[in-house]
Amino acid sequence: MNEGKTYWLDRKENVTIVYRAVWAVCGLLLLVDPLVHKHEAFGFAEWFGFFGFFGFFACVGLVLTAKALRRVLKRPENYYEH
Amino acid sequence: MSIEFPTALILILGALAVPFLRGRVRALWMLALPVLAFAHLVVMPTGEYVQPGFLGQTLVLMRVDRLSLAFGYIFTIATLLNVIYSLHEDDPYQQVAALAYAGSALGAVFAGDLITLFIYWELTAVTSVVLIWARRTERARRAAMRYLLVQLASGMLLLAGAVVHFQASGSIRFDLLGVGAPGSWLILLAFGIKCAFPLLHNWLQDAYPEATVTGTVWLSAFTTKLAVYALARGYAGTEMLIWIGAVMTAFPIFYAVIENDLRRVLAYSLNNQLGFMVVGVGIGTELAINGTVAHAFSHILYKALLFMSMGAVLLRAGTVNGSQLGGLYKSMPWTTGFCIVGAASISAFPLFSGFISKALILGAAADGGYTITWLVLLFASAGVFHHSGIKIPYFAFFAHDSKIRCAEAPRNMLIAMGLTAVLCVGIGVYPDALYRLLPHAVTFVPYTSAHVLTQLQLLLFSALAFSVLMRTGLYPPELRAVNLDCDWFYRKLAPALVGVATTLIGAFRQIASEVMGRLGAPLARVIRETHGDGGPLSKTLSTGTMALWISMLLAAYLVMYYV
Numbered sequence: 297m298n299e300g301k302t303y304w305l306d307r308k309e310n311v312t313i314v315y316r317a318v319w320a321v322c323g324l325l326l327l328v329d330p331l332v333h334k335h336e337a338f339g340f341a342e343w344f345g346f347f348g349f350f351g352f353f354a355c356v357g358l359v360l361t362a363k364a365l366r367r368v369l370k371r372p373e374n375y376y377e378h
Numbered sequence: 379m380s381i382e383f384p385t386a387l388i389l390i391l392g393a394l395a396v397p398f399l400r401g402r403v404r405a406l407w408m409l410a411l412p413v414l415a416f417a418h419l420v421v422m423p424t425g426e427y428v429q430p431g432f433l434g435q436t437l438v439l440m441r442v443d444r445l446s447l448a449f450g451y452i453f454t455i456a457t458l459l460n461v462i463y464s465l466h467e468d469d470p471y472q473q474v475a476a477l478a479y480a481g482s483a484l485g486a487v488f489a490g491d492l493i494t495l496f497i498y499w500e501l502t503a504v505t506s507v508v509l510i511w512a513r514r515t516e517r518a519r520r521a522a523m524r525y526l527l528v529q530l531a532s533g534m535l536l537l538a539g540a541v542v543h544f545q546a547s548g549s550i551r552f553d554l555l556g557v558g559a560p561g562s563w564l565i566l567l568a569f570g571i572k573c574a575f576p577l578l579h580n581w582l583q584d585a586y587p588e589a590t591v592t593g594t595v596w597l598s599a600f601t602t603k604l605a606v607y608a609l610a611r612g613y614a615g616t617e618m619l620i621w622i623g624a625v626m627t628a629f630p631i632f633y634a635v636i637e638n639d640l641r642r643v644l645a646y647s648l649n650n651q652l653g654f655m656v657v658g659v660g661i662g663t664e665l666a667i668n669g670t671v672a673h674a675f676s677h678i679l680y681k682a683l684l685f686m687s688m689g690a691v692l693l694r695a696g697t698v699n700g701s702q703l704g705g706l707y708k709s710m711p712w713t714t715g716f717c718i719v720g721a722a723s724i725s726a727f728p729l730f731s732g733f734i735s736k737a738l739i740l741g742a743a744a745d746g747g748y749t750i751t752w753l754v755l756l757f758a759s760a761g762v763f764h765h766s767g768i769k770i771p772y773f774a775f776f777a778h779d780s781k782i783r784c785a786e787a788p789r790n791m792l793i794a795m796g797l798t799a800v801l802c803v804g805i806g807v808y809p810d811a812l813y814r815l816l817p818h819a820v821t822f823v824p825y826t827s828a829h830v831l832t833q834l835q836l837l838l839f840s841a842l843a844f845s846v847l848m849r850t851g852l853y854p855p856e857l858r859a860v861n862l863d864c865d866w867f868y869r870k871l872a873p874a875l876v877g878v879a880t881t882l883i884g885a886f887r888q889i890a891s892e893v894m895g896r897l898g899a900p901l902a903r904v905i906r907e908t909h910g911d912g913g914p915l916s917k918t919l920s921t922g923t924m925a926l927w928i929s930m931l932l933a934a935y936l937v938m939y940y941v
Contacts, residue, residue, distance in 0.1 A: 303708060305707075305708075305776065309789070311424065315777075315845050315849060316846050318838065318841055319842065320506050320843050321651060321838050322835075322842050325831065325834055325839075326835075328831065329835070331832065331923075332827050332828050332831045333827075334827065334828045334832070335828060336744070336769055336828075337745060337750070338744065338745035338749060341832075342623075342910060343624045345773075345835065346832075347756075347832040347833070347835040347836040347839075348835035348838070348839040348841075349521055349839065350441070350756060350760070350836065351760040351836040351837065351838075351839035351840040351843070351870070352839040352840065352842060352843045353843075354756075354757045354760040354761065354843075354847075355760055355761065355764045355839075355840045355843035355844065355847075356842070356843045356847065357631065357845075358631060358635060358757075358760075358761050358844060359635055359764070359843070359847055359852070359854065360852070361632060362632045362633075362635035362636045362854065363635075363636070363852075363854040365632055365636065365861075366636050366857075366861070368862075369636070369861040369862045369863075370636075370857070370859045370860075370861060371859060371860050371861070371862060372859065372860070373858045373859055373860060375860050376860065377870050378515075378591065
């Protein structure tokens with residue numbers, strides 16, 4: 297199926313476009329942040345861009361911690377087989 | 379004909395007819411059963427029906443109220459979608475088990491007493507295990523046995539708890555128990571096993587990915603959500619559950635990040651989503667219970683959709699290992715699209731189902747002032763987008779091209795995924811449809827500009843984190859490996875201990891037999907000399923002598939006493 301066909305995402309520069317688009321959308325979400333009136337139960341949640349920064353650092357922390365956990369938890373694929 | 383009969387029987391008795399039907403008739407029959415069951419629930423007025431006597435107690439086979447109905451509706455909807463998804467298979471063994479399994483879960487939801495609950499509880503275990511066995515590999519067979527043992531243990535605990543509860547209270551009714559009621563801890567433990575509480579969770583990640591292509595989708599819908607229902611019924615407002623649930627949302631996502639089998643990744647994220655529901659039960663306010671029910675409802679749909687898409691990949695590409703997949707969007711564009719809808723729903727993107735259900739639980743946590751819990755849930759929300767929302771579609775359908783070229787999923791699978799996707803979006807766009815089914819009236823408004831903005835910030839910045847880690851090469855690659863979890867204790871430690879014990883006992887036997895071999899003959903001679911005929915220890919003494927000795931002892935005692 298579609299052996300020879302080249303897809304849009306097959307080109308490296310297009311992946312870079314996607315990558316930059318993510319940055320751009322995030323920037324945009326920060327720009328509109330002051331325009332929206334928030335009514336959070338916790339005061340700190342109303343800080344500028346709180347949810348964005350929380351999400352970014354939560355994920356970086358999550359991935360790096362999980363990566364470190366691999367050193368302790370990783371076993372060969374057939375570990376339980378014998 | 380009276381409509382007052384257990385809805386579960388439509389599916390369970392209907393399942394028994396399946397092996398006798400062929401081809402299109404069987405397909406139509408299987409499609410008709412969940413539709414009939416759903417219609418039955420729609421016409422049943424609230425109340426309690428079918429109450430046979432049992433050992434002087436009254437069983438309640440059909441308790442219809444808003445809580446049981448909400449779960450009843452979604453269970454029958456899930457049954458219909460799963461039937462469509464598995465129509466391409468001609469395996470009556472699985473088809474009977476799957477329908478009976480769905481029926482048992484339905485029966486348990488409508489059970490008004492602990493004995494009926496127990497019977498259906500066990501039925502879900504013995505019917506669902508067939509869906510793992512049916513993979514027909516040694517690996518699946520062993521996983522199925524472990525699964526069955528854990529499930530039956532949960533049932534035994536439930537029965538024990540019910541008996542203790544009955545002896546103390548004289549009632550077998552299943553209403554709000556709380557941890558103060560007699561036998562309550564046993565019942566909570568039984569529910570906790572089935573709900574995959576932390577440290578009791580590993581049967582889920584162990585067994586679900588080993589089931590058949592369609593079996594995993596069936597399994598994902600019923601067992602754990604039945605446990606959520608049971609918790610909501612029996613333990614609403616039990617504060618301990620807030621902490622248990624919060625831990626549940628957080629720790630499985632670390633495993634999900636480094637797991638290679640994408641169906642196991644989904645099993646970890648299933649566990650994480652259950653955590654949100656358990657937190658809702660623990661908070662126990664009307665808003666929180668609504669949140670739990672709503673989230674269970676939308677979760678069953680988007681989780682089924684994700685498992686369906688990975689099932690299609692397993693069927694067509696022959697593997698769901700992230701390390702071997704990639705670029706499948708070229709071969710399976712529809713499956714890719716449906717998977718992304720499921721991913722957006724579980725991640726709680728605005729306009730998708732997770733957005734309008736998870737928000738109720740986070741709102742309830744905020745209202746109750748549970749700051750730490752709220753932060754943990756927020757962390758888990760970012761994390762779930764990361765591993766279910768991005769990792770699953772990315773490694774299966776995009777990433778580097780694995781050069782696997784396969785056919786698109788069978789048409790029935792595409793239809794099932796399409797319908798499920800429509801429901802996921804439908805609930806997200808029109809939340810009132812779901813809110814109207816919830817146990818309590820809903821005043822919550824999910825679509826405010828602040829909520830949409832903050833949620834988009836959380837998700838897009840999580841996506842940014844993924845992109846940055848990918849571009850910088852810091853993201854851990856998918857590796858062919860297993861990661862140690864709680865099952866290590868019973869899959870490695872316990873057999874190792876048995877091994878050590880066997881070796882020790884063997885060694886002891888050897889030493890003992892050698893010692894006896896060498897010492898045996900001389901020892902026997904000594905024993906014969908002392909205890910044998912005429913030996914000093916086998917002499918008979920006269921009664922008089924004995925009496926004399928006793929009186930002397932008594933006299934000595936008296937003297938000692940006065941001294």
